[in-house]
Amino acid sequence: MAEQSIFISSGELKLEALLDDLPGERGVVMTHPHPLYGGEMHNHVVEAVLEVYRSRGYSTLRFNFRGAGRSQGTHDQGQGEQEDVASALAFMNSLGKKEIDLAGYSFGAWVNARGIERYHSVRRLVMVSPPVTFMDFGFLKAESRIGLVVTGSLDEIADPLQVERLIPGWNPEALLRIIPDADHFYGGKTRELQAAIADFLDLEV
Secondary structure, eight states: OOOEEEEEEETTEEEEEEEEOOSSSEEEEEEOSOGGGTOOSSOHHHHHHHHHHHHTTOEEEEEOOTTSTTOOSOOOTTTHHHHHHHHHHHHHHHTTOOEEEEEEETHHHHHHHHHGGGOTTEEEEEEESOOTTTSOOTTOOOOTTEEEEEEETTOSSSOHHHHHHHHHHHOTTSEEEEETTOOTTOTTOHHHHHHHHHHHHHTTO
16 A cells, blocks of 8 residues: 555644555654755655565654645744654554654654653654754653664764764663764665664564
8 A cells, every 4th residue: 555645733733744554553653854954754764764664564654844845834943843743643543553663864853852751652763863963962861762773974964973972871772773884865875774774673573
């Protein structure tokens, strides 16, 4: 089944989304890079991650944050965007998905991390290139649900050395995967990224 174009509600706003609803209780919500720099849900990294989840039988939901694409509203510096994530998770819950991963790429990883304390339905957090050299992650304390963090060895926005220093304070049990010769945009390296996601998902099989 291909992804269906839908709209979900976030408070008074309607958010543009793509849903692939597969049988079972497992699902993933995936958030996209910074909308002020051209980020939206039609992104090759977002699509690469969701392709792996789908191949493992997870229902997938990606959406455009407020003000991006055909989503209503305006960019809110990561504040209102946390409500957008909460609404996407609630929508997945309404479809009967009880085992939900929350994945985010770049700005999306930052927004997800900012709201994780109140996203009680999230089973695991997956962070692809969390932009630690570009945005402040000082708010993020110990969080046992951080399962996987991926970045590239050449990523200047999610500097691997800085990520490596931060992970013990986030979750010392989290897996860190550094993709050789990959920058923030994973040009020519999406297969390696997908392999890292697949290895993580296969740990529980």
